Amino acid sequence: xxxxxxxxxxxxxxxxxxxxxxxxxxxxxxxxxxxxxxxxxxxxxxxxxxxxxxxxxxxxxxxxxxxxxxxxxxxxxxxxxxxxxxxxxxxxxxxxxxxxxxxxxxxxxxxxxxxxxxxxxxxxxxxxxxxxxxxxxxxxxxxxxxxxxxxxxxxxxxxxxxxxxxxxxxxxxxxxxxxxxxxxxxxxxxxxxxxxxxxxxxxxxxxxxxxxxxxxxxxxxxxxxxxxxxxxxxxxxxxxxxxxxxxxxxxxxxxxxxxxxxxxxxxxxxxxxxxxxxxxxxxxxxxxxxxxxxxxxxxxxxxxxxxxxxxxxxx
Numbered sequence: 001x002x003x004x005x006x007x008x009x010x011x012x013x014x015x016x017x018x019x020x021x022x023x024x025x026x027x028x029x030x031x032x033x034x035x036x037x038x039x040x041x042x043x044x045x046x047x048x049x050x051x052x053x054x055x056x057x058x059x060x061x062x063x064x065x066x067x068x069x070x071x072x073x074x075x076x077x078x079x080x081x082x083x084x085x086x087x088x089x090x091x092x093x094x095x096x097x098x099x100x101x102x103x104x105x106x107x108x109x110x111x112x113x114x115x116x117x118x119x120x121x122x123x124x125x126x127x128x129x130x131x132x133x134x135x136x137x138x139x140x141x142x143x144x145x146x147x148x149x150x151x152x153x154x155x156x157x158x159x160x161x162x163x164x165x166x167x168x169x170x171x172x173x174x175x176x177x178x179x180x181x182x183x184x185x186x187x188x189x190x191x192x193x194x195x196x197x198x199x200x201x202x203x204x205x206x207x208x209x210x211x212x213x214x215x216x217x218x219x220x221x222x223x224x225x226x227x228x229x230x231x232x233x234x235x236x237x238x239x240x241x242x243x244x245x246x247x248x249x250x251x252x253x254x255x256x257x258x259x260x261x262x263x264x265x266x267x268x269x270x271x272x273x274x275x276x277x278x279x280x281x282x283x284x285x286x287x288x289x290x291x292x293x294x295x296x297x298x299x300x301x302x303x304x305x306x307x308x309x310x311x312x313x314x315x
Contacts, residue, residue, distance in 0.1 A: 073093075114162060122276070131225055
């Protein structure tokens with residue numbers, strides 16, 4: 001297969017390109033700038049220019065491709081984030097999605113794979129849910145839901161098989177958010193908010209990429225959740241990682257104090273539950289995660305960090 005990948009230089013995209021090439025596929029990676037173009041080449045792909053928001057520039061790059069994949073994101077990495085910090089990510093999920101599907105139609109690409117997040121849907125009480133759960137309210141998921149709607153509608157209008165993969169909280173040794181959590185826990189600068197009972201459905205970046213490759217090789221339309229086998233409680237997760245890092249247990253702070261220190265959006269992220277499963281994707285594609293729980297996944301993360309000497313100890 002010949003596959004077009006937008007976002008091929010990111011944490012997930014690099015893995016998608018590498019795995020696709022390893023399975024014998026030809027990969028065309030959207031890349032702007034010499035450094036990103038060189039990275040695509042090192043991963044075994046062919047870099048192409050273009051503007052993610054301009055369908056006319058994307059269509060020639062997609063020529064001859066069997067599938068187009070949008071793995072591009074722009075997630076802010078600041079410790080205290082505001083809703084406005086997600087403006088570019090929102091634009092990628094909406095305008096970028098529309099441009100990619102128009103380009104795919106012009107280039108006669110028959111299939112498209114779309115990145116999304118599991119917490120865009122689900123009940124407000126934090127009980128388990130599946131792909132058919134209602135959308136969550138709030139501005140933080142509005143663009144994500146709009147991007148999914150654009151993907152479904154434009155895919156149907158152009159006759160393109162459209163797979164929407166909603167991912168859980170992604171972690172890996174090289175992911176900025178995982179590294180930030182590790183650094184702050186090592187300094188005892190990341191507290192557990194309240195009782196730490198929020199349940200997160202998580203997934204290692206290697207397994208996310210494997211799911212995208214699986215969906216690419218077997219194109220079909222639908223929505224699927226990509227998570228590991230067991231949701232993790234935030235308090236237990238932070239305590240386990242701190243222990244593995246040889247750090248003191250994280251402090252516990254009340255919600256009102258966390259709001260003053262980290263802001264409402266950060267508190268919302270750290271206290272929202274989204275327990276779900278990948279049962280539908282397993283059934284439909286025969287996929288299994290390499291890291292079934294965060295325990296196995298963090299073993300791999302900590303091994304990589306030890307080799308790197310991360311996080312560095314303060315003197």
